[in-house]
Amino acid sequence: MPAIVDADKCEGCEDCVPVCPTEAISMVDGKAVVNEDECADCNACVDVCPSQAISMK
Ligand code: SF4
Numbered sequence: 001m002p003a004i005v006d007a008d009k010c011e012g013c014e015d016c017v018p019v020c021p022t023e024a025i026s027m028v029d030g031k032a033v034v035n036e037d038e039c040a041d042c043n044a045c046v047d048v049c050p051s052q053a054i055s056m057k
């Protein structure tokens with residue numbers, strides 16, 4: 001169950017990028033995108049996002 005970003009809620013703050021232990025999150029056109037193949041399901045990005053834009057699929 002990898003993390004997924006709701007692009008409509010993502011504010012582009014990039015807070016989630018450095019907390020990901022597997023570097024699965026990148027910014028594309030100002031929105032966070034999770035590489036599902038690299039996500040380790042750790043929930044760190046879900047907890048740090050100030051916009052509640054990330055959930056576990
Ligand atoms: S922490 Fe949330 S709002 Fe900030 S870039 Fe990541 S998904 Fe977007």
Ligand code: SF4
Nearest residue numbers: 020039040042043045
């Ligand atoms: S759940 Fe963990 S491993 Fe997956 S994208 Fe978020 S911070 Fe990275």
